[in-house]
Amino acid sequence: MEATISVVTGELVSRFISFPKNQYYSSLSDAQSEEKVVRRLQHLLMRVSIIIEEADARYITNYGMLLQLKMLSEAMYKGYRVLDTLRYQNLQDSADTNEVSIDDPSSSILYISIPFKRSRKKIEKHDMAMHLESDGALESLELAVANMAEFVVLLSGCERMSRRPYDVYLYTNNFMFSRHAEKQKLLSFLLEHNNPPGDHAPTVLPIIGGFGVGKKTLVAHVYADERVRSRFSSTLHLNGDNLLTILDHGGAMFDMMLVVIEFSSDISDDEWKKFHLFLVRMSRGSKIIIVSKLKRLARFGSVQPIFLSVLSYDELRYLFKTLAFGSVDPAEHPQLV
Known part of the structure; x- marks a missing residue:
């Protein structure tokens, strides 16, 4: 009887220890994957922003190019929203970690295994939705950029218009966003x-x-x-x-x-x-x-x-952020984004 109890107890202890360990490695893998998504989004958004800014400085008469430009701008505004959301989520998760951490060496296990502020189901559901949205934004940008080769070549042949820099006319009455x-x-x-x-x-x-x-x-x-x-x-x-x-x-x-x-x-x-x-x-x-x-x-x-x-929510959000931060880099204040 004692042997049976000992075996059962050992099994329970083993599971209790292995569960948070698996959760730890899973969360670590998710964090690394999320970092890759953020870096990839930043890279693609930089490329897309350059293309759209150049397109705004040219006279485009090709109807197919106009359709591509519209699709590209929609993907860009969505990508910026998702990027800001990911950054804020990372900041919030980091704040939650610091709040729960204590001097007790077992606090890391408690942080992983004990839910706080939000229930585990809500967190998992939110994370799943965020993963799907970030993957969707990333895929949209990658597809848009992959199909931009001909667009960029044709764009170089379009006549350049004379205009003031974006930051000069941003706050004038003649400002036209998107x-x-x-x-x-x-x-x-x-x-x-x-x-x-x-x-x-x-x-x-x-x-x-x-x-x-x-x-x-x-x-x-x-x-x-x-x-x-x-x-x-x-x-x-x-x-x-x-x-x-x-x-x-x-x-x-x-x-x-x-x-x-x-x-x-x-x-x-x-x-x-x-x-x-x-x-x-x-x-x-x-x-x-x-x-x-x-x-x-x-x-x-x-x-x-x-x-x-x-204007879509993504466009209005981008406009609000641009007007709110002005010349200040929003990355310096991620809690406000």
Whole structure:
């Protein structure tokens, strides 16, 4: 009987000792794996940021390149969020370790085997979700970078635009955050001679999006480009509710003009045809931009519309962090990220 008890006791003690040991090595392996993910994310984000910054300084007219630029920017903002989350999680775990550690040599075992603050199940569930998200962000960036070879080659052939450095115009009223592909598409529309031979009707680009998403800000930002300003002799801003009143004041509309129309409600096809026919008298190369939240107004466009949605959480988070830290390196204050 005593021998049986001794065997059982020995088995229990062996399991009690081996369990925290296995947990220790498992946590050590997870920590090393997490460090590799963080380093890989940092490396990829640095490469992606360079590519996007260079793309913002070029005139891109290729539609496929614009799609790649949009995918690349989405992967970048997601990657920055995941990187900040991993850094904060590491900082929190380190703080928890220091809080539990005591002079007792067995404290390391207690730290591993005894749950605190959060239950073990919650920790494991959170860690699993974080691993999946970090792996997903890493995979998205790796795929985006792997497909960038042709993009970078084509980008080098795009004309460079003159602009001020990012940190100079960050806090001015003309600041336009993100919208990399949308800016390039609008620039391309305004600078291209896309009228068919013999067709003097101005081309029409609808910009559709909800309230406050930045439709007019996008137009104002792109119009600030030197090449755009020098291309058009004047800009005419119209209210779509009183569109046909221009017919009484159009005697001097013969130059190359940019017409921006803001619609708050729909108009009939007959009204639009009458208005559009009147604008044919403008010089060849004139452009019309429709700004509205109504999707059905996209039917008046002669080119594919630009649809603006609310910035994603990843983009808004990146913008907030940039404005909050300014020139200070966020890595110096990981507890605030």
